[in-house]
Amino acid sequence: MSAQDSLTNAAPMVLVDGSSYLYRAFHAIPPLTTSDGQPTNAARGVISMIRSLIGRYPNSPIVVIFDAKGKTFRDDMYSEYKAQRPPMPDDLRLQIEPIHRMIEAMGLPLVIIEGVEADDVIGTIAKQIGEEGREVVVSTGDKDMAQLVTDKVTLVNTMTDTVMDVEGVKEKFKIPPELIIDFLALMGDKVDNIPGVPGVGEKTALAMLQGIGSLEEIYARLDDIAPLGFRGSKTMAKKMEEHREMAELSYKLATIKCDVELPFDPHTLKNEEINKEALREWFTKLEFKTWLRDIDKAPASGTADDTVDNDDEPAPAANIDVEYDTVLDKDSFNAWLKKIEEAELVAFDTETTSLNYMAAELVGVSVSVEIGKAAYIPVAHDYEGAPEQLDRDWVLEQLKPWLEDDNQKKVGQHLKYDANVLNNYGITLRGIAYDTMLESYVLNSTATRHDMDSLASKFLGHTTVSFEEIAGKGAKQKTFNQIDLEQAAFYAAEDADITLRLHHAIMPKLEKEGDLINVLKDIELPLVPVLAKMEQTGALIDPDLLHAQSSEIAAKLQEIEIKAHEEAGQAFNLSSPKQLQEILFEKQGLPVIKKTPKGQPSTAEPILQELAEQYELPRLIMEHRSMSKLKSTYTDKLPEMLQKTGRIHTSYHQAITATGRLSSSDPNLQNIPIRTTEGRRIRQAFIAPEGYKLIAADYSQIELRIMAHLSQDKGLLDAFAHDVDVHKATAAEVFDTTVDEVTTEQRRRAKAINFGLIYGMSAFGLAKQLGIGRPEAQQYVQRYFERYPGVRTYMDNTRESAKEKGYVETIFGRRLYLPEIKARNAMMRQAAERTAINAPMQGSAADIIKRAMINMHNWLAETDLDVRMIMQVHDELIFEVAEKDLDAAQEKIVDIMQTSSEIDVPLLVEAGVGNNWDEAH
Template identity: 35%
Template sequence: MPDDLFLIDGNSLAYRAFFALPESIATSTGFPTNAIFGFASMLVKIMTEHGQKPTVVVWDAGHSGRKEVYPDYKAQRTSRPSLLKQQWPHLEEIVDAFGYANVRVEGFEADDVIASIAEKARHAEPPVPVTIVTGDRDAFQLIDDDGLVTIMATARGITDTKSYDRQAVIDRYGIPPELIPDFYGLKGDTSDNIPGVPGIGDKTAATLLQQFGDLETVLASIDEISGAKRKENLTNHAQDARISRDLARMNRQVEVDLDPTEAAAREPDRSRLREVFREFELRDPLRRLEEALGSSEEAAPAAPTESQVGAVVREATLEDVTALPAGAEVAIAVHAPEVAEGELFAAEPTWRFGVFPTADDARDVLVGEAARPEDLVAALGDRPVVAHDAKELGLVPPGLALDTMLAAYLLEPARRGYPFAELCEERGFGTAVEDPAGAAAVLCAALAGWQREQLADRGLQGLMDEIELPLVDVLRAMEVAGVKLDKPRLAAIRERVHDEIVALEREVWELAGEEFVLGSPQQLGQILFEKLGLSRKRRGKTGFSTDARVLQAIRDEHPVVPKIERWRELNQLAKTYLDVLPNLTDEESRIHTTFLQAVAQTGRLSSTNPNMQNVPVRTELGREIRGCFEAAEGMVLLSADYEQVELRVLAHAAGEQVLKDIFLRGEDVHTATASQVFGKPAEELTPMDRSKAKMINYGIVYGLSDYGLADRLNIPREEAKEFIDTYLERFPAVHAFMTGTIEQATDQGHVTTLYGRRRQIPELKARNYQVRTLGERLAVNTVIQGTAADVIKLAMIGAHRALREEGLTTRLILQIHDELLFEGPPEEMDRVRELAIREMVAPWPHDPPMAVAPGVGTTWLDAK
């Protein structure tokens, strides 16, 4: 028997992909790709699971005369969504690259063309088995008795499929495939605007056909059918039912210039596939595609159009590296030593290095061994160096000219990660160099060359040179320095907290009248809302929500709620800090967090092991934990914190003079805002007035909606909306800035900070209102928060440099949001205080100016 012929309904697959996947899926340049991603993923799935098969993708090219039969056929369908319209021309290119055929017959829908090809295949000599891939269930009518035609129906999402033969259709609907048109004649089809009979759905239609046999028999047996309304509808809409059946019945006689017996599996154009997949940044589908093609004995070899970077391997020593021409840029890579199991201490491990000049005429790549990566960096001196994730070298090259990880981050800040091999594969860079470190150095040079072009095209080179690259050395120095932990003090707090956790758990059980798992939202919800009957606020995926805002809203309804809130606070702090921090210290009781420079899309830094950005400060226990971070013996800590940095950025970016004047007068911005919004003098304001104003101030920056504000302040939504509207009336330039930012981002597809950092906002073009409003919030927030992030990065660079230039022993050891933490001898603190203020203010030559609040103490808490 001939190989299976796959017939794919292109329109069905493309539309299903578009509507199943988030519209925010886009390339780093903002081009939408959700339909392309889903469509390509399905083709990869077919190839992965079924191998190379003769495959035809069929497209709509008319209505097959159905409009003449029923003018309202598909009349409810709007024009193709604009985001899908942009992607549509590229779908056939993908099909071609797979080696599949694109087929359309003018005047006919894809399903009729598919039906006709399937019919020819069934009656061919010998018969050709057919698998039809579609999301339309009316195609079940094409399944035959002999098992020659089966349906691969897309289900949830896009690559979740189920195969149907004759028995599977009977099992699902209770009727055989040949009655599917009659089934649709009775129930109709809203997606195609096929009317059917009012009041008859899937279950009733199937029951009637099981009882009477086919549509005509059903209509001839109306007197035997129960239900007066059903009889009436069948009588009055008998002709609609017949028309609906005929609309649903597929035409198997379309003339198609395709011989199923001659269709053969064509080899995919691997080079073109890679090119298309890389163009649209289809990383995961490309990985799965490469696996599928690589495992096939008949897979075509890599095409010569791939970017192969040539080089001659030359074994070298560190002395040879030192002897390279001064000033010549080199790309470097190091590979960790491979130590066999059980031989960890058998010999001194060595690192393999590769050094490759980036000049176009370079041919030699130097490879050798070093005891440590730092030794290679030292041998390079101050030469311009290109590396991937240079901070991980231990010693940052003083001449760092480009970091390919950071360049990838600036170009694609929404990406999940930046693995070097993946970045090179996506661009099609390859090399015949077999030495791993040498090959990595060669590829690093190629990747850097491409990235430089992209950085220049998008105006990001200045951001790279002035902020991101200089910051690498600062972060590494901070990681090495670490911060000292008072372990005995923390241990005492831990013991007390665990005792309180146990006591709280018992008290909660007593108030609830039974024992349950406090950490289980489902069990907690059952206790609060079913057993105790407390107010239900928001429904989640597994029941009514028990999150922090819900508990805050019902706090006064039962004494168990405050105890649960306290238990949660203590339990979280214990798991995150009290139980963990002592295990992360070195022999000097210092903690060395790792700063992550390429994670947040706004440009903000984060940290891990431990996450120092989230060490709490607002609660009493949180402050106690901060008090456990201390200065080394004989030293003190200086904390320098920006005052309302984001609101000052907002005032400048919006050109809001009223807000500028508040800062220039040195007033408390939240009190002054409350006076503006509530129309009261400062002395008449209540603490709640100021709290509301503070929430509105930061809510504007973070895109807080009236719903979100109402939820946080536990006030009616109407009142929250009135607060926001009044705020925007009092600060009209802020309103204009927000509106203008959203309009510009919608038009351009991205926003930029005042320092040129760029972020794509594809959500702004989504049809879904909630996704679109999320995009609006992201657009405004990114400009403000991203600019603030750039400011503090520049401040870190300036402070670190100034400490060295002035010969001080004080070190910058932490950055936490808007705060810098220094450690040094007490006698230097007057100079450090002046230096910190000067360097933190310097990056912002605008009105209103930045303000910095410094403090000194032996612990982080005291300094804060």
């Protein structure tokens, strides 16, 4: 074999764009720290990616390249190059040295060359090695690298698990790799501050490159631009001529230098022996517990582990041999039906045509009874040439007894969705024993997203087939019924198999964490059918009322715009940050409160809100923004969201918020404002059907009551025990008066203190909210803590406990992990401390209403009263009740809410009745 043949047949050389992954990992992974406050998220992300590459390319040299400190030749060429980039965050800078040392300890070549960027070093090595016939894989998330792709050089993005060869570049960018530099030169690059040609965006650049060719060819044939017919084509030749120098400069800036003088021979780059002691030292220091176990199994396995470890249990192996069946005949179906009927636990999943559970049609179901073994039962793939499948109605008829059997235990990933889909076919899903999404969420709500792909990566070290891989993206994305059955079957069966594996991986962790298992079994899992029932019931709205309100808001928006133009002395776009900067700060001379990373005056919402307190124009702009958002989000959109039932059907999310509170979408019921006239009018559009009324019941001052329970402060406990107005009681204490003599203003201030302190507000924040001096606010706070010493003790103890444990808990044992509680950055640490104070109250309030909803659901299933629970918003439940049953229902609803949980002060529920939500509230 010749040397050339040897190179051609060798494993590919892998070149890692370390600088690209450094920033991406830092911003993609939630802030993580060690027990002594050392930030670790970027280090975890970069090393996890490298371990993944080692697993994928076990026989390849893996070379990691980083940018050097200081300027490069591009800065000499153009002083504004990358000038707009903010300075590197301190928490990222602290992680660079550990990352470099760990890479060296892993035995991998680490390359940093002064005066050039990592891209240039990668380009040079890739060119030399690729031209000699050996394949090169460039691991990066940087689109500029597409210019390096050849028949020997491919790109891999381990964060999205995508590979891009020559055809991939053409598909993604609509041009071949050799035109990527020209593309960047024409349209510029905001990230690197490459100017490009003014007025040339992506579509224009593509039109010229596809119609004429390279930048050089475009300048040789400027007269050929106008006939291309794109928008602005007639004047584009003149623009190109005017900005020729800028285009040529941009071309040079965008070109990756492939002739860097290397201080080594690229052919000598190879992986060395792992320095286990050094690696063990770093993994110990950074508290990468799972990876510590792998050190003695060298070479590194590439197992992904990118979030907080809750215990030392090893993740299940990712390389399991799988057997996935596609069930197309009745004999196979009956064999699998027998398996699931006899199994102790079955992973179950549906495949459908839509994420909208009300509109979704069932395309198939998948099941798994044993790790590595699963089956997909297709019933509605209807693309041309699709094989014959079992009849959907027949399959559901056979499965219905099993699906509705409480004793047949099922596990799924987000089973509430599957329950809703099955409900469309007259099936009530029962026997929901476990849900892997909820298992992960209860284990650690902040450690990762809780979708299957993320969980498989975290807990199994496994990369699942993504939906986009089999269905495509964007407007051309196929629905599941249009996907080739062979691809669809593997994807669906894998979903069931991975769900079963995840359950076996996560549950042992939960069972070791005390009360966490009770949070899952007593709150989150029983809540699934409750939420499913509410979603299926939906809420009635009055579209005509909303249409009328939309028209009125449109007229008001026009009035506000005219007033704003008059105030500014000229017409301008109220939504344009650039125009706002010019008018507010240059023409009107308003004070600059904060600047953007580019050094421009900020027009962000908090800034405008602050300016609006003193100046008319920012007030008008804020009013315009607020009303415009109401119109686009609610008054315009809600009527469009009516389903075939004539109602709107929101989706409640159990695994989104850090604290355990529910959120909702399509529509988002949690964000409809209640303090504005317009917000209340939107609530008026949520109506009761004829013969019914709405009851709105909500917990009164629940977080303050929880604070009294948690702090055991005698003053607060007494106030709630004797049903005293707690804000008046606080005012009496702080202002040294009697409860009867408290003025309205004193009560208002006391209310701000009560709520401000439980949200961790400082004296400075309180002063700002009340419009008083900081010394006066400090005096209020000091006096408050003197009168309520238990609150101060609770806050101090909570902060200390959070630092020690890394988390805080609700009354019922739910945990909120606080990775930034020991951060060296003071702002991040203080924010985590504020969260530590408030999260137990928010989380306990969430647990209390969830427990009430479960008990309410059980009562509704048994009662003869005509009552439906239709919405949950924060601390409030909304019901549709037949007029004949109003009194009995209201009494029972209040009783269930007040008695579902027991704390050391009474839980008070206030209930109202009305023809619409606003009236009832």
